[in-house]
Amino acid sequence: MEDLAKTTRGNYEEYVNSGLTRLLKFMGLDKVEWEAEALTVKDINGDEYLDCLGGYGTFILGHKPPKVVEAVKEQLDLMPLSSKILLNQPLAQLAEELARITPGDLKYSFICNSGTEAVEGALKLARLVTGRSKIITTENSFHGKSYGALSVTGREVFRKPFEPLLSEVEFVPFGDINSLEEEIDYETAAVIIEPIQGEGGIILPPEDYLPQVRELCDKYETLLILDEIQTGLGRTGEMFACQHYEVTPDILTLAKALGGGVMPVGAVIASAELWEVFNQNPFLHTSTFGGNQLACRAALATLKEIQNRNLVSSTQKLGDYLLDNLKELAIKYSSVIQEVRGKGLMVGVEFKDESYGGVLISELVKEGVLAAYTLNQQRVVRLEPPLIVTKRQLDSVLRKFDKALSKVIELAS
The missing domain is CATH 3.90.1150.10 (Aspartate Aminotransferase, domain 1)
Incomplete structure (x- = not known):
C-alpha cells in the first residue's frame, strides 16, 4: 500500500497539480x-x-449512506443515463419532490450536475424573463467558477485572471441594505445572494437583511436568486436557510448535499410564471448529463432520508x-x-x-x-x-x- 501511496503522490505532482501537492504536503494533508x-x-x-x-x-x-447507495445500485441495473429523447421517470419524480419541499410557489426544476451550473441556469433565466441584463451580487460571495458564476463571485483573486467577465455586474457589501438600495434600479434583472455566506467565512446577515432585500426586489420588479447550494437541505437547522428569515426567493439554486454524497446533482427551481419562457422553448437551456437517472435516484433517496430521520x-x-x-x-x-x-x-x-x-x-x-x-x-x-x-x-x-x-x-x- 505504501508503494501505491507514493505513486499517487507522484502522479499528483506530475499530472494533477504540483502547487496543490506541495501545499497538501506542507500541511500534512498528503x-x-x-x-x-x-x-x-x-x-x-x-x-x-x-x-x-x-x-x-x-x-x-x-x-x-446505505439508502442512497442502494437506490443508485438499483437504478444502475435498470438504466444509468438518460436517452435524452424519452421521458425520464426519476427526473419527473425529483422535480415533483423539490416543488413540494421548497418554500413559496417554487415549482419547476432544471436538474444539472453542480452548483456552478445551477447558478449559470439561474442567471440565464433571470435575464431571459426580465429582458434586463444588470445583476447585483455581494462582495465576499462565492457562486462558482464557471464563466457566469465567476462573474458574480465576490472575490477578485478568482475573477481578475479571467476578465473581462460578464458585463453589468455590480457588487455591494453583504448585509448592508443601504448599499443595495443605492445600486438597485429598474434595469436590474436579479439580485443573487447566499442567505449565509459560506466560503466568505460563515457570515450571517442582520436578521432583517433578507426581508429588506426581498422588499427592494419587489419594489423594482427584480428577481431574487437565493444560492442555497451550501446552506440548503437542513444544514442550518431549517430545510432552507431562507426559512430562518421567512423569505421566499424567485429562483433557488441547490447542489452539494442534493446527491447525498454519492452522485453530483444540482438544481435550479423557480415559479411556474418564470418558467414559462423555458416552456415555450425547452431547448434554450439543456444538459447532456443533467437529470440522469442515477443522479435523480440519489437525490430522491437523500431527500427521503433527511425527512424520515x-x-x-x-x-x-x-x-x-x-x-x-x-x-x-x-x-x-x-x-x-x-x-x-x-x-x-x-x-x-x-x-x-x-x-x-x-x-x-x-x-x-x-x-x-x-x-x-x-x-x-x-x-x-x-x-x-x-x-x-x-x-x-x-x-x-x-x-x-x-x-x-x-x-x-x-x-x-
Whole structure:
C-alpha cells in the first residue's frame, strides 16, 4: 500500500497539480484517502479521521449512506443515463419532490450536475424573463467558477485572471441594505445572494437583511436568486436557510448535499410564471448529463432520508451544542481566536491571523479530524460535519479541537 501511496503522490505532482501537492504536503494533508463510511474516512494506511469538513457540505448523510447507495445500485441495473429523447421517470419524480419541499410557489426544476451550473441556469433565466441584463451580487460571495458564476463571485483573486467577465455586474457589501438600495434600479434583472455566506467565512446577515432585500426586489420588479447550494437541505437547522428569515426567493439554486454524497446533482427551481419562457422553448437551456437517472435516484433517496430521520430538527439542536462549546473554547483561547459563529451544523472559527488556522488544520489531522479553511477567508476554519453526527462524536471533536488549539498557542508563543 505504501508503494501505491507514493505513486499517487507522484502522479499528483506530475499530472494533477504540483502547487496543490506541495501545499497538501506542507500541511500534512498528503494522505491518500481509501475508504469511508458515515463520518469516518480511512487513508490507504488504515488511519481513521472524523470528517468535519463533509465535502464542503456535500456529505450531509455521511459517506456512503446505505439508502442512497442502494437506490443508485438499483437504478444502475435498470438504466444509468438518460436517452435524452424519452421521458425520464426519476427526473419527473425529483422535480415533483423539490416543488413540494421548497418554500413559496417554487415549482419547476432544471436538474444539472453542480452548483456552478445551477447558478449559470439561474442567471440565464433571470435575464431571459426580465429582458434586463444588470445583476447585483455581494462582495465576499462565492457562486462558482464557471464563466457566469465567476462573474458574480465576490472575490477578485478568482475573477481578475479571467476578465473581462460578464458585463453589468455590480457588487455591494453583504448585509448592508443601504448599499443595495443605492445600486438597485429598474434595469436590474436579479439580485443573487447566499442567505449565509459560506466560503466568505460563515457570515450571517442582520436578521432583517433578507426581508429588506426581498422588499427592494419587489419594489423594482427584480428577481431574487437565493444560492442555497451550501446552506440548503437542513444544514442550518431549517430545510432552507431562507426559512430562518421567512423569505421566499424567485429562483433557488441547490447542489452539494442534493446527491447525498454519492452522485453530483444540482438544481435550479423557480415559479411556474418564470418558467414559462423555458416552456415555450425547452431547448434554450439543456444538459447532456443533467437529470440522469442515477443522479435523480440519489437525490430522491437523500431527500427521503433527511425527512424520515428528522435531520433538520436534530441539526438545530446539535448545532447549538457545537456552537456553545466552541464559544467556550474561544474564551479559553482568546489570544488567537477572534470569533465563533454559525447556524446549525455550519460553523466558522475565525482566528486573529490566518497562520493560526493553518496550524490548527494540521494539528487536527494529527488528531484524526478533517477540517479546512473557508475559500474566501483563510482566517476562518469551518466545521460542517454530516447531519448524522452524534453528540458523542461532537464531544470527541471538541476534545481534539481543544488539544489542537493548545498546540497552536504553543507554536505561536
